[in-house]
Structures are given as C-alpha cells and as structure tokens.
Amino acid sequence: MNCKSVQQALSAYLDQELTGSEMLRIRSHVTRCAACTAEEESLRSLKHILSNAPTAVPAVGFEARLASCLKAEYVQEKRANIKLSTLALVSMAAAALTFLALPSVQQKPIEAPKAQPLVKSDAAFGIRADQAAFSGSDPLGGGRIILATDYGHR
Amino acid sequence: MDTAKKISLVLAFSLASVLGQARVWDEHAKQLLLRSLQHAYNVNVRAIVVQYCSESGTFQQLKVEQTKTGKSRYTVIEPLRDQGVESVDDGMKAVTYLPDNKLVLIQSSTRNEFQDAKERLALAERNYKLSWENAPKIAGRKTVCVVATPKKGPMEQRRFYIDSETAYLLRSETVSKEGERSVKYDTRCVAYPDDMIDPGMEINAFGANTVKYERQVTISRAHPATSRLGFEPIVPAQLPYGFTVSACQITKSERWQAVVVRVSDGLVRGAVYQWKPEAEGDGDDDSAPDRSSMVTHGVRMLMVADIPRTARERILQAFATSGDHSMLTSDKTSNRELNRCTGLFNNCVGLRSYSYVPPTQTY
Numbered sequence: 001m002n003c004k005s006v007q008q009a010l011s012a013y014l015d016q017e018l019t020g021s022e023m024l025r026i027r028s029h030v031t032r033c034a035a036c037t038a039e040e041e042s043l044r045s046l047k048h049i050l051s052n053a054p055t056a057v058p059a060v061g062f063e064a065r066l067a068s069c070l071k072a073e074y075v076q077e078k079r080a081n082i083k084l085s086t087l088a089l090v091s092m093a094a095a096a097l098t099f100l101a102l103p104s105v106q107q108k109p110i111e112a113p114k115a116q117p118l119v120k121s122d123a124a125f126g127i128r129a130d131q132a133a134f135s136g137s138d139p140l141g142g143g144r145i146i147l148a149t150d151y152g153h154r
Numbered sequence: 155m156d157t158a159k160k161i162s163l164v165l166a167f168s169l170a171s172v173l174g175q176a177r178v179w180d181e182h183a184k185q186l187l188l189r190s191l192q193h194a195y196n197v198n199v200r201a202i203v204v205q206y207c208s209e210s211g212t213f214q215q216l217k218v219e220q221t222k223t224g225k226s227r228y229t230v231i232e233p234l235r236d237q238g239v240e241s242v243d244d245g246m247k248a249v250t251y252l253p254d255n256k257l258v259l260i261q262s263s264t265r266n267e268f269q270d271a272k273e274r275l276a277l278a279e280r281n282y283k284l285s286w287e288n289a290p291k292i293a294g295r296k297t298v299c300v301v302a303t304p305k306k307g308p309m310e311q312r313r314f315y316i317d318s319e320t321a322y323l324l325r326s327e328t329v330s331k332e333g334e335r336s337v338k339y340d341t342r343c344v345a346y347p348d349d350m351i352d353p354g355m356e357i358n359a360f361g362a363n364t365v366k367y368e369r370q371v372t373i374s375r376a377h378p379a380t381s382r383l384g385f386e387p388i389v390p391a392q393l394p395y396g397f398t399v400s401a402c403q404i405t406k407s408e409r410w411q412a413v414v415v416r417v418s419d420g421l422v423r424g425a426v427y428q429w430k431p432e433a434e435g436d437g438d439d440d441s442a443p444d445r446s447s448m449v450t451h452g453v454r455m456l457m458v459a460d461i462p463r464t465a466r467e468r469i470l471q472a473f474a475t476s477g478d479h480s481m482l483t484s485d486k487t488s489n490r491e492l493n494r495c496t497g498l499f500n501n502c503v504g505l506r507s508y509s510y511v512p513p514t515q516t517y
Binding site for chain 2: 122123124125127128129130131138140141
C-alpha cells in the first residue's frame with residue numbers, strides 16, 4: 001500500500017467506514033510513514049473542528065420568504081411548461097392533420113355538388129331569370145328585389 | 155274625467171288627425187315620389203328589409219347595401235332555405251347567385267334601361283288619385299306616406315312610406331277594396347353612412363353553372379326575329395285599368411323563344427310572356443307568386459304583376475281579344491301610333507338572349 005492510496009482512503013479510515021483488513025493495512029502504513037501521519041492528524045483535527053462548530057440560526061422570517069420565493073418560481077415554471085406543452089400539442093396536431101389530409105387532396109380533387117334543376121321547364125326558367133333582371137331593386141313597382149328559389153312561408 | 159286625462163285625449167286625437175290627414179298632392183310630395191322612382195337618394199344605404207307576398211303568404215328578409223354611385227348588393231338572410239342567395243349590380247352588369255341550384259345568372263343591368271321616372275309619374279297621376287300624409291317614423295326615420303288611390307277597376311290602393319329626407323322607400327302597403335291592408339315591403343333598420351366600402355361584384359360561387367344573358371339588337375315591327383317565334387306576338391294598343399305597354403322584347407334562345415311585353419300603370423310594373431308551349435302546363439312555377447296565365451290560339455300568355463288576380467286575368471283577356479288588332483301585326487296601326495304607345499317610356503323593342511357558359515368560380 002503506498003502513500004497515495006492511503007491518503008485517498010484516510011477520511012473513510014477516520015470515520016471507521018472501512019473493513020477490518022483495510023483498517024489494519026492503513027494503520028500499519030501510517031505508523032511507519034511520517035507524511036501520512038501528519039496528514040492523518042490534520043484531517044482528524046479538521047473533522048473535530050467541524051463537528052464542534054455551532055449550528056447556524058436563520059434570521060426572522062427567513063423560512064416564510066424562502067417558501068414564497070419557491071412557490072413563485074414553481075408557478076412560473078409550471079406556466080412555461082403548459083405553454084410549451086400546448087404549443088407542442090398544437091404543432092403535433094397540425095402536423096398530423098396535414099399528414100392525413102395531404103394524400104387525399106392530392107389523390108382526389110374536391111367535387112362541387114351537382115346543380116339541382118331550378119324550375120320545371122325552360123319556360124319557367126326563362127321567366128324567372130327575366131324577372132330577376134327586371135324586377136331589380138324596384139319595390140315601388142311591386143317587383144321583387146331579388147330572385148330566390150322560393151319564398152319562405154310566414 | 156280629470157283635466158289631465160282630457161288634455162291627453164285631445165292631444166292624442168290631434169296627433170292622430172295630423173298624422174292620418176290626407177293632404178293635397180303638392181310639388182313637395184311629387185318631387186319626393188319622383189326622387190324615389192329615380193332612385194335619386196344621393197346617400198349610401200345599408201338596410202335590413204323584408205318583402206312579403208300576400209298572395210302566397212311568404213316573406214324574404216334581405217340585407218341591402220347600396221352606394222350613392224348606384225352599386226348594390228342584396229343578400230338573403232331569411233328564410234333559411236334561401237340564405238346565401240345574392241344579387242349584385244354595378245349599373246352595367248347584374249349577377250344573381252342561387253347557391254342551392256348552383257347557378258349564377260349574369261345579365262346586363264336594367265337599372266339604366268328604364269329611365270322613365272317622369273313618364274311613370276305622369277301615368278300614375280292619370281290612373282291614381284295621389285295624396286300624401288304625415289306618417290309615423292319607420293326604422294327611426296321620419297316618413298311621408300304617398301297614397302295612390304286607383305281611379306277605376308279592382309286595383310288596390312297603394313301606400314308608399316318614403317324617407318322625407320333621402321326619398322328612400324321604407325315601406326310599401328296595399329289596401330284592398332274591402333279595406334284589408336297588406337305590407338309588401340318593410341324596413342327593419344336603415345343607415346345612411348357617409349363612407350361605405352364598395353360592395354363589389356365578386357360572388358364566391360364555387361362549382362356553379364353560369365347562365366349568361368346578353369342584350370343584342372333593337373328590332374322593329376318587321377324584324378325577322380319575330381318570324382322565328384312561330385306565332386304572331388300580340389301587343390295591344392289599349393289595356394284596361396290604365397295600363398300601357400312600355401316595351402316589347404323578344405327572348406331569343408335555343409331553349410325558349412318568347413315575347414315579353416312590359417306593361418305599367420305608372421306605379422306597378424308587370425310583364426306578359428307569350429310563347430308556344432311544348433306541353434300542358436309549360437312554364438308553370440308553383441312557388442312563384444303574382445302570376446296568371448291562359449292559352450289562346452296555341453299561344454301561352456303568362457302575366458307577372460303585383461296586382462289582384464282579377465285584374466291580371468282581365469289584362470290577359472285584353473291581350474287575347476286584341477289579337478287581330480295587335481300593334482305588331484295590324485295594318486291599321488301606323489308606325490307613328492306604335493311609337494307613341496311603346497315609346498311612352500322612350501324604350502325600344504329589344505332582343506334578349508341567353509346562353510350557357512362553362513362553370514366558373516368567381517365573378
């Protein structure tokens with residue numbers, strides 16, 4: 001066992017976290033190596049100081065302010081996530097619709113419904129068309145303003 | 155009865171008498187009616203109007219957009235089955251779109267064809283006793299009611315409620331001999347905006363068939379087109395109830411060849427169609443109002459006019475019996491007399507045709 005490997009495991013040695021054989025090998029090296037002995041004493045002293053240090057007491061209202069800050073940050077983050085997820089959903093839906101609609105548009109053009117016959121005969125049609133032109137916007141003359149397929153019942 | 159009640163009653167009677175009192179036909183009322191006949195509003199109009207047909211008990215509600223320059227667009231709002239029916243007119247061309255029939259009718263505008271307001275007014279004064287009344291507001295507008303009482307026959311009294319400022323017709327009523335009043339045309343709301351977007355001529359008529367009417371040449375009595383009809387058209391020199399022939403036109407079409415005689419008594423305008431029917435009932439159109447027909451000497455005559463049925467039938471009878479004295483066929487009628495009668499409205503005898511053109515989308 002050399003000095004490098006001993007100093008890497010020295011903290012765990014002091015906390016008695018190693019196995020018995022590892023503990024024996026490190027103890028044997030430290031008793032024979034002055035540098036490693038000095039390192040062990042330094043580390044032990046530091047651990048002792050830290051363990052005896054007083055506990056820090058927060059200022060008055062610190063806990064409430066911290067909770068408030070955390071809550072605000074949480075809400076902001078949640079909103080951002082919702083926006084992102086909505087955008088993502090809309091984008092995905094649009095992409096899916098485009099993907100679904102594109103082949104049908106390319107394959108089959110939109111067909112307009114076929115015209116229904118306007119009236120029974122050419123004579124009736126001709127009269128209607130003529131009335132459409134000549135009644136015009138003359139309600140004063142008793143003519144209809146506009147030609148329609150039918151009038152609705154009152 | 156206390157004093158307050160008495161005063162209010164007196165006021166009410168006074169108001170009623172002022173509103174309902176018939177006034178002597180004067181220059182102010184005459185000019186107002188003339189402006190209305192000329193469509194000389196000089197304002198932009200945006201309105202919702204309803205037109206009724208008392209004969210069939212039907213109605214139609216329309217949105218009207220009309221610029222002071224004469225361009226117009228009418229759109230059917232009600233009934234539901236006619237929604238989307240549109241008609242646009244720029245003074246040169248009139249386009250009517252019937253969406254359920256997938257049909258677009260393109261015709262030359264007739265707006266400038268009958269610049270006959272003064273002649274109409276003169277004829278109206280001959281056939282009707284004209285007076286005017288102050289009338290209640292319609293659609294928030296102050297109106298003058300022009301009352302036209304027929305001097306003879308079964309014709310109805312006609313009442314025109316005209317905007318006293320703009321001369322725009324806001325309501326039209328008829329009153330039968332029995333006193334039954336029918337509203338023919340009414341305005342729900344109206345505005346005269348200073349600025350108005352041009353209603354345009356575009357109609358989105360995807361996949362519609364187009365029928366195009368074209369006005370062609372002026373014809374005279376000897377025009378060869380009359381020989382192609384297969385019958386002698388009848389244009390009577392005289393008609394009952396003061397009606398006069400205002401124009402005679404020939405519908406030249408491979409599908410339907412007919413004569414259209416346009417008649418008027420000054421206020422009402424009508425048309426008498428004449429053609430050789432292909433079968434019994436040819437030309438019947440159950441849903442179309444204000445029409446009567448008869449067959450004489452193998453020629454079908456159908457009249458369309460907003461007048462009582464008895465009056466239409468009487469006029470048709472006059473056509474039938476005047477066959478030997480038709481202005482177009484009788485040697486006794488001089489050209490001068492023909493021009494006098496048909497020229498009353500300064501109209502010529504026109505030729506109208508129609509043809510199918512391939513479907514298109516937008517006009």
